[in-house]
Amino acid sequence: MRLVTWQLTLKLPLNEMMADLVGISLCIKPGHACYIPLSHRENNNDLFGAEVLVSGQLDFETTLSLLRPVLEDESILKIGQNMKYDAKILLLLGINISPIDDTMLLSYSLNAGLHNHSMDSLSERYLNYKPVPIKSLLGSGKAAITFDRVKIPEAVQYAAEDADITMRLWCLFKSELHKKRVTNVYENLERPLVPILANMELTGIKVDRDILSRMSNSFAQKMASLEYEIHELAGETFNLGSPKQLGEILFEKMKFAGGTKGKAGAYSTGADILEDLSTEHALPGLVLDWRQLAKLKSTYTDALQEHINKNTGRVHTSYLISGTNTGRFSSSDPNLQNIPIRSDEGRKIREAFIAEPGFKLVSLDYSQIELRILAEIAGIDELKKAFRSGVDIHALTASEMFDVPLEGMDPSIRRQAKAINFGVIYGISGFGLARNLRIPRAKAQAFIDRYFERFPGIKVYMDQTKEFAKEHGYVQTLFGRRINTPNINVKGPHSGFARRAAINAPIQGTAADIIRRAMIRMPYAIKDLPAKMLLQVHDELIFEVSDDAIDKTISIVKSVMEKAGEPAVKMTVPLTVEAGVGQSWAEAH
DNA sequence: CATCTCACG
DNA sequence: ACGTACGTGAGATGC
Numbered sequence: 001m002r003l004v005t006w007q008l009t010l011k012l013p014l015n016e017m018m019a020d021l022v023g024i025s026l027c028i029k030p031g032h033a034c035y036i037p038l039s040h041r042e043n044n045n046d047l048f049g050a051e052v053l054v055s056g057q058l059d060f061e062t063t064l065s066l067l068r069p070v071l072e073d074e075s076i077l078k079i080g081q082n083m084k085y086d087a088k089i090l091l092l093l094g095i096n097i098s099p100i101d102d103t104m105l106l107s108y109s110l111n112a113g114l115h116n117h118s119m120d121s122l123s124e125r126y127l128n129y130k131p132v133p134i135k136s137l138l139g140s141g142k143a144a145i146t147f148d149r150v151k152i153p154e155a156v157q158y159a160a161e162d163a164d165i166t167m168r169l170w171c172l173f174k175s176e177l178h179k180k181r182v183t184n185v186y187e188n189l190e191r192p193l194v195p196i197l198a199n200m201e202l203t204g205i206k207v208d209r210d211i212l213s214r215m216s217n218s219f220a221q222k223m224a225s226l227e228y229e230i231h232e233l234a235g236e237t238f239n240l241g242s243p244k245q246l247g248e249i250l251f252e253k254m255k256f257a258g259g260t261k262g263k264a265g266a267y268s269t270g271a272d273i274l275e276d277l278s279t280e281h282a283l284p285g286l287v288l289d290w291r292q293l294a295k296l297k298s299t300y301t302d303a304l305q306e307h308i309n310k311n312t313g314r315v316h317t318s319y320l321i322s323g324t325n326t327g328r329f330s331s332s333d334p335n336l337q338n339i340p341i342r343s344d345e346g347r348k349i350r351e352a353f354i355a356e357p358g359f360k361l362v363s364l365d366y367s368q369i370e371l372r373i374l375a376e377i378a379g380i381d382e383l384k385k386a387f388r389s390g391v392d393i394h395a396l397t398a399s400e401m402f403d404v405p406l407e408g409m410d411p412s413i414r415r416q417a418k419a420i421n422f423g424v425i426y427g428i429s430g431f432g433l434a435r436n437l438r439i440p441r442a443k444a445q446a447f448i449d450r451y452f453e454r455f456p457g458i459k460v461y462m463d464q465t466k467e468f469a470k471e472h473g474y475v476q477t478l479f480g481r482r483i484n485t486p487n488i489n490v491k492g493p494h495s496g497f498a499r500r501a502a503i504n505a506p507i508q509g510t511a512a513d514i515i516r517r518a519m520i521r522m523p524y525a526i527k528d529l530p531a532k533m534l535l536q537v538h539d540e541l542i543f544e545v546s547d548d549a550i551d552k553t554i555s556i557v558k559s560v561m562e563k564a565g566e567p568a569v570k571m572t573v574p575l576t577v578e579a580g581v582g583q584s585w586a587e588a589h
Numbered sequence: 590c591a592t593c594t595c596a597c598g
Numbered sequence: 599a600c601g602t603a604c605g606t607g608a609g610a611t612g613c
Contacts, residue, residue, distance in 0.1 A: 241610055243593055262593075264613095270594065295595055298609055324605060328598085335607045338597035346596075370598090370604095423603065432603030496602050504604040508598090512605095538598045538605085591613085598605080 003077040003101075004028050004070075005166040008086050009159050011039070011148045021060075021089060022148045023155060024067070027163035030171065035156040038063060041148045054152060064093060071097045079103065079170045081119045081162075084321065087198040100194060103166050106173035108322035109186040113474070113484035113505075117322045123165045126172055131165060132158045185481050189513055190321065192520045196533075197319045197329075199523075204314030205336070205534045205542070205585075209305050211352040216301035219293045226290040233283045240290055243269045250277065250284070272435075296340065300349045307334045319536070326505050327481050327512035328538055337537045341589065350586035355544050362531075362550065363580045363588040364557055365540035368393060369511045370425050372573045377478065377506060378461035387573045394418040400454045401447070420451055424458060425507055427500030462503050469502040477509040478569050479517075511539060514575070518564035525560045529553050542585065554579045 005027040011020035020039060027033035040054040070076055071090065080086050083102040090097050107117040115121060123131050137150045137158055147155070177183040231237045234253070238245040247267025250256045256277055261268035271288060278285035307315045315334065323330030331337040339353070340346025355361045371393055375383035386396045391406070398417035399406050416437060423433045430445035437444065452459040469475050469485040476482055483505040487498040515536065522533050522541075530546035531553045541561070545553045561577045582588040 239611080242612080244611075264592070266593080268593085291594080295609085299596070299607095303609080323607095326605060328605065330606055332607060335597085338595090338607065340596060342597080365598095426604040427602095429602055431601070436603070493600050494602090496600090497604095500602075500604065508605060511598095540598085591611105593611085594609090596606100596608085 001075055001077050002028075003079060005033075005079040005163045005170065006086065007080060007159055007162040007166065008089055009147050009150075009155060010089065011146045019089060020148065021093070023159060024063070025159035025163040027160070027167045030164060030168050033160035033164040033167075035152075035160045036063060037152045037155060039148055040150065040152055040155065057152075064095070068095055071095050074099060077101055079166060081122075081166050081169075084194045084198050084201075084319075087194055088202055091198060091202060096195075098195070100191065101170060101174070102191060102194060103169045103173060104322055105190040105194075106170070106177070106186060109182045109190055109482075110173060110176050110180055111484060112322070112327070112482065113325040114486055119162065119165060119169075122169055127165060127168055129165070132161060134158070180482065182480065182482055185479070188520075189327075189479060189481065189516050193321055193516060196519055196523060197321065200533055200535070201316050201318055203532050203534055203544075204309065204312055204316040205544070206313060206354050206356060207304060207308050207315045208352045208354055209308055212301045212305050212349075215348065215352075216297055216305075219297040219301060223290055223293045223297070226286055226293070230283060230286050230290065233281075233286070240287065241294065243267070246287065254281070254283070256280070292343065292345065296346055296349065300340065300346075304334060304349075304352070317535070324512075325483055325501070327477065327483070327509040327516070329512075329536060336535055339585070347586060350589065351584045353585035354583055359544050359546055360550055360581050360583060361534075361585055361588040362543045362545050362554060362557075363540055363585065364543075364554070364561060364577050365537075365589075366511070366515070366561065367576045367578055369514065369539050369575065370507050371421055372571075372575060373478070373507050373510045373514075374425060374458070374461075376571055376573045377510065378457050380455055380457045382455070384573050394421060397421055397451075401450050416447070420447055423448075424451070425504060427462070427503035429496065429500070465503050465506060466499055469498075475502050475505050477506050477513050478565075479510065479513040481509050481513055483509055514564045515539060515541070515561070517568075518561045521560050521564070522557070525556050526553065529556070531557075540589075542588070550581055554581075 007025040008021060009023040011022050022039045023035055023037045025033060025035045037057045038060050040057060041051050042054050043049040044052045071078060072095065077099055078097055079101040081103045083100045087097050103122065104117045107122055115125065120131055123129050137154055138144050138147065177186055227240055230240060234249050238249060240246065244266055246269050250269065251258060251267050258273060260266065274284040274288050278288065304315065309316055317331045317336040318333050319329045319331050321329060340349050372387055375387060386393055394414050394417045395406055395409050397420060398404060398409060398413045401417060402413055404413060419433065419437050428448055430441050430448060433448065434441040434444035465475060469488040473486065473488070474482045474484045485498060485502045487494065488502055490498065519536065519541070529552065530549050532544050533541060534544055535542040543553065543557065558577045558579060562575045565571045565575065580588045
């Protein structure tokens, strides 16, 4: 296989949907790289100073038609850093780049949890070389220029260097894969997601601007009236958005109990504290209401409108494949993995996420996937049996712990058991459970002791996982993903963090692997259906499906998701997927 | 640019 | 004795 590293320079690097291809750099072996300038521009030398193409560049169309056979040649490996970005630019130009390697994902497969995987930091760490900063070409702030205005000799230095660095990193990383036994992870859980996420991001999801705009106005009105009420109660006006000013009002002027907490010595005014204070006085509760609306307005109804693409009328998030320690994706610009759902007012924001006429949004989510994985990894027969028979798992936990019958259970008992189940996944501590349930620490500790008494296998799993991490410096998912735990042997006040993260990582990471496997199979599974995969929210996939293919799509997607562990891992706990359909995301979920 | 707060799984 | 739930991204404030 011949290989080439590859780097694009673009005019608007922050938004691939709008970016113009300015140039291409290539490298065929370390130290041998070139740059192809395509769309560099300068002001004309005549009286009018119009913007014109710099002379001496290669013709755009000619270049692409010459490169296309190379980019689509299955015997030529194209290597880049963060290839999802390049793949998207090329997809917009009608080119399917394949096969590929990605140094960012190689680094992630090898060293998740150790450091970040940006090219600059990889270059400094592994090549002991600090790349030319992009800012030295573009400048910063108001005077910043776009890449098409960079002089070609400078662009050559910058872009060719990037391709060269990528080649050198690839040589290092590729040979490390088998040594660390993560070839499988890289080839089957990381690399295949590049074209899949690229397509999802380009597809985007339709968002109704008018709905958001109306909600925004309604929030603004409610906020203004709350603000007036709060200032009346406080006896003065102040900036409600400033925790510092609010803290001074509450704890100095109004003499509420509760001291400083933050490092900066500022008063802490988080929601849990305001909730406690709200039993004594009306003001803290009103602040909580105001805060909720301020959050919904600024982060969602206002900001989301800015993200609606002018050409597509849709919102195009960007997923970062190597963004987390555990194997989950993160989503940004905008983050579509934290759209409100828990509060009634927040949930309404999902009404703005809609399907095209003649289509519906279909949401499919794994039911309690992390608890199922815990039961699987730790081998807890009672839990496995419960999942196989479809028993309410939180009720079962409550029943076991508190010796109450499953039927007619007190909802508050079940709620406590649910909190304990979550706590177990997070590497439970008495303090954390006590705070979450607002019960005395001793009582929380008694709950945990009782839980481990009833499910001794969980305690064994936790101890074994911690010991494995201490010995090896990493933990693993069921599918072989490695998550490094560099702080596990560091003594001191933060040791609890590392321990809990190590316990949680195989569980969260295995769930991430499973939905990745489902996503990788999805394009083939739905290729003949009028359905598109739009979003992933950790344990949920959202599709846009033609009205006449809803049932068939649900049946196929559900099956792919439920079987996603096979054949690599034969789960002894069933994975179950629940589906919802609607014109909007609010209805579908 | 750090800190606080809060939205999600 | 210590100080804590796991994993994220974004907006507003204020130094």
